[in-house]
Amino acid sequence: MKRGLLIYPSTTPRGNNAFGWFREAAACYGMELEVLFYDSSGAGALAGAPAWTPDFVLMRGYNTALSRWYEAQGVTVVNSTDSMILCRDKYRCSEVLAAAGVPVPGALSLAEAEGGAAFPFILKLNYGSKGENVFLIGNEREYREALEACRMEEQHRLEELSRGITEFGETPEEVAYGCTPVLQEFIASSRGRDIRVWVTGDEVAGHVLRYNDRSFKSNFAAGGSFRQIPLPPEAASTALAAARAAGLFFAGVDLLFDGHGGFKVCEINGNAGFRTASSDIPDALFRALSRASGQSA
Structure with missing residues (x-):
């Protein structure tokens, strides 16, 4: 019998x-x-x-020192340290996906945007989740207000780090980098809706349409709703290509409707939740692990 560890940050509710x-x-x-x-x-x-010594480790948080330590012992870590670092970095991940031919919205770093960016656009923190600290910018005033909100969030995260909470960085420098704003192309045809696709191994494990009639953000955690829809083949192939390019064994891929019958990868998450999943994600994950390890199901 193979034995594994499921590792969470200490801030996770025990229930x-x-x-x-x-x-x-x-x-x-x-x-x-x-x-x-x-x-x-x-x-x-x-x-x-x-x-x-475990046969495998499932990391449900960001702790690069811990995951690298297990990898050095020859233990399979899901997801790998390098893939988790990449997907946490929204700007760098967008570059990697684009280089692999995966369609993504255009993105600029704050430095690249100094020459000016056309409104409207999305501004988000480089490290973030659940639709938090994501802004739709339509004018200069909103731009200044969003930048100030980013600075306030950096102070909050530094205070969290001083108490040992490393969700958004393990050093002050990493926290600062994670709070660097990223400007992303606004895909108007996908306003308030996207498709979340869960990938395990080389298969699509589940999907839902997420939507929000009151906001440009479709995240369930940000007040969005969800429902089942047939998964378009192009959505499935795009999600699989994104997970493969990022090196993720388990991924949540958020797909935007590009307005021309195709999809663009908004973000890819290596620590994706699955409360809204259309299928049994843990079962799909362990089925994929079983196949990868050569065990019969």
Whole structure:
């Protein structure tokens, strides 16, 4: 029997239903799973780590020191440290996807935008999630207000880091980099709607249409809704290509409608939640792990 670790940051509520879902899915494929929590960015900060070496580790947070430590022991880490670092960096990830031929909205760094950017556009923090600190900018006043909000968020994240919370960076320099604004092309044809596609291994594991009639943001955490729709073949192929280009084994890919029957990858998440999933994501994940490890299902 293969044994693995499911590792979360210590800020995760202990009553999280996902713990049981992951354990049950692992058992269906003959795997044993233990849930652990880390308290800081140090590799030695994993409280209650077992004496045995796991066959695999599922990282449900950003702790590069810890994930690299396990990789150095020859342990399979999902997702790999390098792929998680890449996907956390929205600007760099956009560059990598574009270079691989994956369609993405145009993006500019703040320095590149000094020469001027055409309104409207999206402004977001380089590190962020759940639709937080994402702004639709239509004029200079909104631009200045969004930049000020980014500066305030940086101060908040630095205060969090001083208390040992490393969700948005493990050093002050990384926090500052993560709070650097990124300007992204606004795809008006996808205002308030996108398709979230979950990828496990080389398969689409689930998908939903996310929509919000009151906002340009479709995120469920930001007040959006969701419903089932047939997944267009081009959406599936685009999501798979994005996960492959980013090196992710497990991914949540957010697809924008480009207005011409195709899709552009807004973002790709290596630590994607799945409350709105159209299928059993933990089961799909462990099925993919079982295949990858050569086990029979």
